[in-house]
Amino acid sequence: MRTWARKSRSAAVRLYQGYNRRRARKAPPASTREIKILLLHANGMGGTIRTVFNLAGYLAERHDVEIVSILREDEKPFFPLDPRVRLRYLDDRLAPDGDPMRAMLSKMPSRLIPKDETAYHRFTLWTDLKLARFIRSLDTGVLMGTRPGLNLAMAQLALPSVITIGQEHVALKVKPESLQELIKWRYRRLDALVTLTKADLKDYQDALPKRPKKLVRIPNAVPPMNGNLATLDAKVAVAMGRMTKLKGFHRLIRAWEQVAAAHPDWTLRIFGAGPQEEHLRQQITDAGLEGKVELPGKTADIGAELEKASIHVMSSRHEGFSLTILEAMAKGVAIVSFNSPHGPKEMITNEVDGLLVKPRTEDNLAAAIIRVIEDERLRHRLAAGGLETAKRYDVSVVGERWEALLNDLLARRTRVLPPAPVAEPVSPSGSPA
Structure with a gap:
């Protein structure tokens, strides 16, 4: 019975593949x-x-x-x-x-x-x-x-x-x-x-x-944003993303308890929405952080909110190539991020264009944020480094790599030699970005 079923499936697959080939020949x-x-x-x-x-x-x-x-x-x-x-x-x-x-x-x-x-x-x-x-x-x-x-x-x-x-x-x-x-x-x-x-x-x-x-x-590109660069004098830190456990906002709020104790005049704003939102609101209330941690909801104008901030915090457990990190860099905001093994680790050069913190360590995250708050020269140095890094991810640079891929794939079908590939941007360490 099983042999018959396997043969039937194989026959169906062959018929399907044959039909595809016939349609492709007429395409x-x-x-x-x-x-x-x-x-x-x-x-x-x-x-x-x-x-x-x-x-x-x-x-x-x-x-x-x-x-x-x-x-x-x-x-x-x-x-x-x-x-x-x-x-x-x-x-x-x-x-x-x-x-x-x-x-x-x-x-x-x-x-x-x-x-x-x-x-x-x-x-x-x-x-x-x-x-x-x-x-x-x-x-x-x-x-x-x-x-x-x-x-x-x-x-x-x-x-x-x-x-x-x-x-x-x-x-x-x-x-x-x-x-x-x-x-x-x-x-x-x-x-x-x-x-x-x-x-x-x-x-x-x-x-x-x-x-x-x-x-x-091919990495993400910096999306277009309105407004000017951040002045870095606002006593505001921001985080952004869908409110799920993966984003680690519960850890960020716990870390902010230490930040608020040391610098009660600073505010954390977490933009976004999702299934964890009510839990996070309750956590803020239980920690006595009302007025010090805000959940303003979703925003379509990311650039405007970054312009009003001095620090961007990334608290995700796992993160791909984070668009918000790129946007924060392009707006001249200092970055503090957990050292996730993929995106942040590749995007940020520690002490050059951001601070990388051991993942899931709220004490270290709090200490890094406090360090950027208290050291104005460091804050400006990280922001300047981020602006340079963001240039490598301009949409024209990344877009040309997509065009090169499309040309190459078409050449494989038509046997026409594609244009020379676009070189990968180089990071400050000398390796591809």
């Missing part, structure tokens, strides 16, 4: 003119969304770019989007529920997205249907995914004539083992996999038995 020539970027929820708030919007705006100078949002749960995007970039929604959950099939399938769990994907609960059988139909409708151009579930769906469903690029915004090692196993065997079908950090790139190089045609690291 238009390979092209990078049209780029589609899959995103879970374009109207939400988060670093991945801002990063994708930033990249899409840059690519729109030379390409026809469309962001395809799986969900629509808010009326319009929280962050500004370049008007040249089109936006569509596959599952508009604000629309009237008049379709019986949609109503039925929306109550059923996803079969396309792995259960260990962190956003699994956001997908349904209806989103499976809409996503699969969209991917299968493409016969040329570029399709990008921005999270494991979407990358895996692309690897399964995209026609061979479509250039597929997976982006990873979260480190491989923090993903559940079952998800890592799927990644190891399916990501080889992608044309390219892009990581944000060198450490994550090495993890994928070591983990994947067979790699995509291109496995590269």
